[in-house]
Amino acid sequence: NAGVTQTPKFRVLKTGQSMTLLCAQDMNHEYMYWYRQDPGMGLRLIHYSVGEGTTAKGEVPDGYNVSRLKKQNFLLGLESAAPSQTSVYFCASRENNQPQHFGDGTRLSIL
Amino acid sequence: QQQVKQSPQSLIVQKGGISIINCAYENTAFDYFPWYQQFPGKGPALLIAIRPDVSEKKEGRFTISFNKSAKQFSLHIMDSQPGDSATYFCAATSIQTSGSRLTFGEGTQLTVNP
Numbered sequence: 001n002a003g004v005t006q007t008p009k010f011r012v013l014k015t016g017q018s019m020t021l022l023c024a025q026d027m028n029h030e031y032m033y034w035y036r037q038d039p040g041m042g043l044r045l046i047h048y049s050v051g052e053g054t055t056a057k058g059e060v061p062d063g064y065n066v067s068r069l070k071k072q073n074f075l076l077g078l079e080s081a082a083p084s085q086t087s088v089y090f091c092a093s094r095e096n097n098q099p100q101h102f103g104d105g106t107r108l109s110i111l
Numbered sequence: 112q113q114q115v116k117q118s119p120q121s122l123i124v125q126k127g128g129i130s131i132i133n134c135a136y137e138n139t140a141f142d143y144f145p146w147y148q149q150f151p152g153k154g155p156a157l158l159i160a161i162r163p164d165v166s167e168k169k170e171g172r173f174t175i176s177f178n179k180s181a182k183q184f185s186l187h188i189m190d191s192q193p194g195d196s197a198t199y200f201c202a203a204t205s206i207q208t209s210g211s212r213l214t215f216g217e218g219t220q221l222t223v224n225p
Contacts, residue, residue, distance in 0.1 A: 031211075042200055043215040045213070048210045058212065090155070099145060099160065102155050102156065104152065104154050105154055
């Protein structure tokens, strides 16, 4: 039982490059979330999903896109990476009325 | 804007002492208040949570105190241990909102000296 798995764990990009972060959960959870964590700012919600095929904007969605084609996977895309998107990205999932379970993060640096 | 304000930003406590972290919220619709603990290189993990119908919840050495009228809640760690050294986040949500999205505080880095 792996819980929430994030891929990759580390990545360095150049400005303007694109990439996709993958979040996979094996708990059959309906809800999934993408956050970014920056020093002194806590975790801020980027996008979330309340079920397969659904997505919605969070607090800081600009510059990111997401897809939830399969219930177990939630993908976060950066179409044209900017230095301001250097951060640690966390994925979480939960079942109804249960707490969120977090992955161990993806550390992304954009030069 | 930050709807959940957390203080202090960092905290140093001696082993055996009491660690206290405070949070204040603005949105009166919030009805679930969890605390998360995060170790370096790991994701946050739920520590303890409270709903506003009670003023205190205790689990082992960890206690949440909740003041609904003041819109404040705090985490107390009794008999703090070096293993408690981590970053702590308070959070809040309304169960009724879409996705029950969490709003996090800024985080407190706790160091417990041996």
